[in-house]
Each structure stands twice: as structure tokens, then as C-alpha cells.
Amino acid sequence: MPNIAEVAELAGVSTATVSKYLNGVKVKAKNAAAIDAAVKKLNFHPNDFARGLRTNKSMSVGVILPELDNLFFTSIISGVDEILDAQGYSTFVCICRSDPMREKKKLDFLKRKKIDGLIAVPCSDTSDFVKGLEGIPVVLIDRLSGAGNCSCVLSDNFSAAYNATEKLISCGHSKIGVLLGPDSNYTPIERRSGFTAAMSTHMLTPEPQYIKTGAYRIDCGYSMTKELMSLDTPPTAIFATNNELTIGAVTALSELGLIPGKDISLIGFDSDTLAKAMNPALTVMVQNVGEIGRAAANNLLEQIKSESTGRSQIIRVQTEMLEGNSVCSIE
Amino acid sequence: MPNIAEVAELAGVSTATVSKYLNGVKVKAKNAAAIDAAVKKLNFHPNDFARGLRTNKSMSVGVILPELDNLFFTSIISGVDEILDAQGYSTFVCICRSDPMREKKKLDFLKRKKIDGLIAVPCSDTSDFVKGLEGIPVVLIDRLSGAGNCSCVLSDNFSAAYNATEKLISCGHSKIGVLLGPDSNYTPIERRSGFTAAMSTHMLTPEPQYIKTGAYRIDCGYSMTKELMSLDTPPTAIFATNNELTIGAVTALSELGLIPGKDISLIGFDSDTLAKAMNPALTVMVQNVGEIGRAAANNLLEQIKSESTGRSQIIRVQTEMLEGNSVCSIE
DNA sequence: GTGAAAGCGCTAACAT
DNA sequence: ATGTTAGCGCTTTCAC
Numbered sequence: 188m189p190n191i192a193e194v195a196e197l198a199g200v201s202t203a204t205v206s207k208y209l210n211g212v213k214v215k216a217k218n219a220a221a222i223d224a225a226v227k228k229l230n231f232h233p234n235d236f237a238r239g240l241r242t243n244k245s246m247s248v249g250v251i252l253p254e255l256d257n258l259f260f261t262s263i264i265s266g267v268d269e270i271l272d273a274q275g276y277s278t279f280v281c282i283c284r285s286d287p288m289r290e291k292k293k294l295d296f297l298k299r300k301k302i303d304g305l306i307a308v309p310c311s312d313t314s315d316f317v318k319g320l321e322g323i324p325v326v327l328i329d330r331l332s333g334a335g336n337c338s339c340v341l342s343d344n345f346s347a348a349y350n351a352t353e354k355l356i357s358c359g360h361s362k363i364g365v366l367l368g369p370d371s372n373y374t375p376i377e378r379r380s381g382f383t384a385a386m387s388t389h390m391l392t393p394e395p396q397y398i399k400t401g402a403y404r405i406d407c408g409y410s411m412t413k414e415l416m417s418l419d420t421p422p423t424a425i426f427a428t429n430n431e432l433t434i435g436a437v438t439a440l441s442e443l444g445l446i447p448g449k450d451i452s453l454i455g456f457d458s459d460t461l462a463k464a465m466n467p468a469l470t471v472m473v474q475n476v477g478e479i480g481r482a483a484a485n486n487l488l489e490q491i492k493s494e495s496t497g498r499s500q501i502i503r504v505q506t507e508m509l510e511g512n513s514v515c516s517i518e
Numbered sequence: 519m520p521n522i523a524e525v526a527e528l529a530g531v532s533t534a535t536v537s538k539y540l541n542g543v544k545v546k547a548k549n550a551a552a553i554d555a556a557v558k559k560l561n562f563h564p565n566d567f568a569r570g571l572r573t574n575k576s577m578s579v580g581v582i583l584p585e586l587d588n589l590f591f592t593s594i595i596s597g598v599d600e601i602l603d604a605q606g607y608s609t610f611v612c613i614c615r616s617d618p619m620r621e622k623k624k625l626d627f628l629k630r631k632k633i634d635g636l637i638a639v640p641c642s643d644t645s646d647f648v649k650g651l652e653g654i655p656v657v658l659i660d661r662l663s664g665a666g667n668c669s670c671v672l673s674d675n676f677s678a679a680y681n682a683t684e685k686l687i688s689c690g691h692s693k694i695g696v697l698l699g700p701d702s703n704y705t706p707i708e709r710r711s712g713f714t715a716a717m718s719t720h721m722l723t724p725e726p727q728y729i730k731t732g733a734y735r736i737d738c739g740y741s742m743t744k745e746l747m748s749l750d751t752p753p754t755a756i757f758a759t760n761n762e763l764t765i766g767a768v769t770a771l772s773e774l775g776l777i778p779g780k781d782i783s784l785i786g787f788d789s790d791t792l793a794k795a796m797n798p799a800l801t802v803m804v805q806n807v808g809e810i811g812r813a814a815a816n817n818l819l820e821q822i823k824s825e826s827t828g829r830s831q832i833i834r835v836q837t838e839m840l841e842g843n844s845v846c847s848i849e
Numbered sequence: 850g851t852g853a854a855a856g857c858g859c860t861a862a863c864a865t
Numbered sequence: 866a867t868g869t870t871a872g873c874g875c876t877t878t879c880a881c
Contacts, residue, residue, distance in 0.1 A: 191858065191859065191860095192858080200867075200868085201867065201868045202860090202869095203868055204868075206859065206860055206861085207867085210860080213866080218866090218867085234571070234630070235630050235631055235632075236571035236576075237571050237858035237860085237873090238860075239567035240565070240858080240859075241859050241872085255599075256589070256592070256593065261586045268613055277610070277631075278610075280595070280609065282599055301566075405791065434791055434795050441797030460792075464765050464768045464792060465772070521873090521874055531851075533852085534876080535851060538877095541876080544850080545850065546850065549851090564874085567875090568857090568876085570857095571874080572856085572876045
């Protein structure tokens, strides 16, 4: 591996000139050509360690996610990478397996790597998480932080839930079951509010027995659905507020021999491929996950470039209703 | 951020002693204790840039994948990270969006990062890809390389296809349609062989009109299935040999009003959540994706530690038949 | 077992 | 516009 001194010698200039030229400072056209030629001939690539040691910058950002078993998280990475890659930044992907201890370790690791910024879906308490950051620009996804020094990108969960619920109401449903994630997450709170608000708007009272809360897991969606359907007066419609809960609901209904769109109405969340593959196709609220990632990356870059972590904002990304035939009118 | 000199001073020893101790060389118990105390007090973390500059090692590996929109690829990352993380290695995830040019750029990037090893699902020609590596230990996934200097991890695609086909034959099917990926990929070749071999074993001749080839995309699975079912004598069973093709097939059949397990038999590939969510549940061949990632990481570590890229092997990971009710006996 | 000192490859301050 | 040079923080001879 050649170094900058060899390039300088071959080009007949000093290392400083090479360094400057390579970093965008103007040099004589003649020298520029000579350097270009030398770089090409030697196949020179600057050593990132030396550069990082000197500048204390890494041109890299960290991404911390709870898991990778989920298209929601991985699409975020795609969106983030798309933007950062184009700007010459690289990405450290860290998975903490929903373990706050591991999350802390990963954060330490990223600090040592001198990341210029961080994008995270924290699994620990948001305000604790933000505290440990000491001035590194941050964008949080799917979480809202009171601590003014970080940006947050989230789907408009309230509207998503509101619109889904209203759709069911408009088809004559009033006994609506809703499958929610755990209160330890942030999004379930917003989705619950959207649901409740839509019910209120239409003079309906949400019944506690129809509101189920559990982990964002397939088996939870499954069992919550089974519980709902074994009530004395089961709901005529179900709104599952996340991908896993939707899959669980579909499976449970299928086992019970109930066809969504015929025997019961169902609106899911995300799971667009499943939604389209089903018969009848499932109506779902889909998050624009790529856009969430891109928005996070763009905001992070702004923060990095303005050298102020004060550029913090809350960015809402709209969801879309992908209409299938799993909602039927009653009465 | 404190440096090693401050630690040395506080501990009353030289920087050399601190460095040695931190890297596992024996020092006097007294000094060890003093260093530990100083490290803790100053919250010292060695600077990876300086260390990398000096040692030319990075304790990191690169992972190059075509996409991230797919649980097959992302589960590989999970498996890889699980093993590497435990050994103190970090992972650079690079997505090349199935673009060989971008793949080359990412490879350059990783070389500059001085990765100690590489795990890849290359989208360019395998032998070209391996050539550009110059002694970096490599593990290829889902591809077989003649170039002896790299390991390969793949599912046992032949057996998977053989067993699936035999299952259909044992239920009385002889007109079996098969949806294959493009010949530009490696796995379709193996899966095709498995299919053909099973047919031959049972004295059946694979009919060209029943063998469909296309991209590993949902819309291709969809259209290939539609084509199969509009033949004068449509097949009585279909074997879809990848996740996307399976989803496409399910969607197409659903549109045609054909229920797998009743009106037609269907065996899919991967897509286990979809498989379980369907009614009747879909029979699928599932790859042990986590194990593929773990095997790749373990082999890579062996190569790195033995400092020989000659430790190359071909590792086969078994698939499993997840039995649903989408296969029916005929006659 | 320990310490002094050189040097990895680069950038940035300063001088020209 | 270009060159000289110090030094980022670490590891690693080499001498003790």
C-alpha cells in the first residue's frame, strides 16, 4: 500500500500539496494533473486510520437497532445508507438484541470509532440514552425525546390509527378490537390515542375489553386475537397496530375459520407483501419506512454540517392506507 | 478523551507498560492494579485510529450484500454479528443494490478500512470478485467459487429441491411446475438439479413447459404462475424455489381462486411467517439462515486466526421441510 | 519486567 | 500556491 509520500515524490511535489489537493484545496493545474497521474499509477488510497487519528473525524455514522429480524428496521438502514453513501459517509450497524446493556456497549464502541453522528431506535429509556451522548449529533427513530438536543423521526402514528379506525366506523363497526404494543414502547401510545380519538369523534366509547396490549410479537397478536374472539360479544372488526400483531391476527382468524372481509373486518399495519398475497387482500396502514430512514439521515447530515446539535426537529412521516378487501360493511 | 500517556502517568509507569498490559502481556501485579485503577478513573478507551495505524489491523470485518429488503440477507447479518461481536470484532455492512459497480466501490471502501476479513453474497461474477481481494480472508455465501482461496457457505439446495419434489411425487403428482431463479445466480442451478434428479429417480421426465425461469422477484413468481396455469394441461403441483417466487405464486393462485392444498398443490421456499399465516398453512422448505451466518463468521475467524487464507472449505447447511397443508394427494 | 524512543500516514500551522 | 515540520495516540523494538 503506497502512502502519500510516494505519491508526492512521483508527482514532484510535497506531501502537503498532495494532501491539500486530495482534500479539495486548489493547486496549480499542472500539479493537479501530476498528482492525479501518480495516484492512479500507484493505486493510492488514503489511510483512514491516519486521517482519523489526525482529524478526529471518521466520516462515519452509527446506527443502533434493537433487532434485524424485521423489515421495518432493515428498511431504515437502506434509507439511511442511500443518503449517507452518496455523501461519502459510511455506516456502522449495531444490533443490541433489545438488551439495554448491550446497547450501552455498542454505544461505547461507536464512540471509540469516533462516529460523527448517530441514528438509533433505542431500546433503553430514551432520556437516559440521550444523556450518554455528549454532544454527538443524534436522530432518534420511533421515539420522542423531551431532551431538546436531538431530532426525532416518526410516522404520524396518531393519524394512522385515527384513519384506520374511522374507516372501520364508516363501515358500520362499533365493536372494534384493537391490538396494541406494550406501553414501554413509544408508538403504541400514539396509536392508542388515534384509536380513542376516532371513536370519540364518532360518539363511540372504547370498551376496555376490546383493547388488548402485548409485546410486538406474532404469538402475542395471535393470542390477543383468540381472546377477543372468545368474548361473549366478540368484536366485529379488529385493528392490529404493527406487523407482527397483524401476522398473529391473520393466523388466529384463519385457524378459527374466519375470513377477513367476509366473517370479520381486519385492518393491519405494515406487512404489505403479506397483505397483497392474501385472499382477500388485506387492508393495511403502511409506513413509509424508506422515507423515515432518508429523513433521519438528511437531518443528521444537517446537524453534522452545521456543527450544532441544536438543529433538532421532530419530523413526521405520513402513512398510507393500502386498501384490500378485508373490511366489510355491516348492517 | 484521555490517552495512554495520562494513564501511564497516573499509574506511575511508562506508556509501554500500559500498552503491554492492556494487550495481555504480563506485568507486576502491583503495576497491573495501578493501571486498572487509572483506566477506570480516567475512563480510558484506546483510540482505534492510532491502534489501527500502528498495527494495520482493524478488528473488523466487512459484509457485502446485494440488498437489505429481504429477511434472507438480514438474518445472515444477525448470525454473523452474533459470532463476531462475541470475539470483539465489529461489522461493516455494505449494500450494493445489486450493482456490480457499487459493489466494487464498497470493496475499495472496505479495503481502506483495513478489514481483517470479508463475508459476501457477491452480485458480480464470483471469480472476478474473488480476484480483487488480494489475500483478505473471504467467505462467500450462496455461491460456489472454484478459486480455492475462499470458503463458501450454502444451503444444501440440491437436497432441498430433491426432497420437495419427491414429496409432491409421493402424493401422486407428475405434472409439476417449478419456478426457478435466473441462471445468473448460483442457487437456481442447484435447485434445478435437485428437481430434475428427483423426477428422474421416479421415472418422470421434466417437461420444459413446466420449468419457468425468471428473476427472484414477486412479480416474476406471479406471472410465471399465471403462465403455468394457462397452459392447455396445467400442472397439478407447483414448487416455488425462493421467497419472492413463493409470494408471487401464492398471490397468483389466490387471484385465480385456486386454494393450495385443495385445488392445487404448492411447496414454497423460505417465507416461514407467510407460510404459517396462510390458511391452509403452506408447506415450505426453509433455510437455516441464522446458521448460515454463524457458519460463515466462524469460518472467517478461523481463517483470520490461522493467518492463512488456505483454510477454505465448502460448508453446506441443511434445509428443513416445514409441513403445512398445501400439498394434496391426487388419484 | 520495564522504559525510552521511533514511527505508522496523514493533516494543519506556519513560513515562504 | 507550495513546502517544512510537528504531532495525533498507539505499539514495538531495543536496551536495561
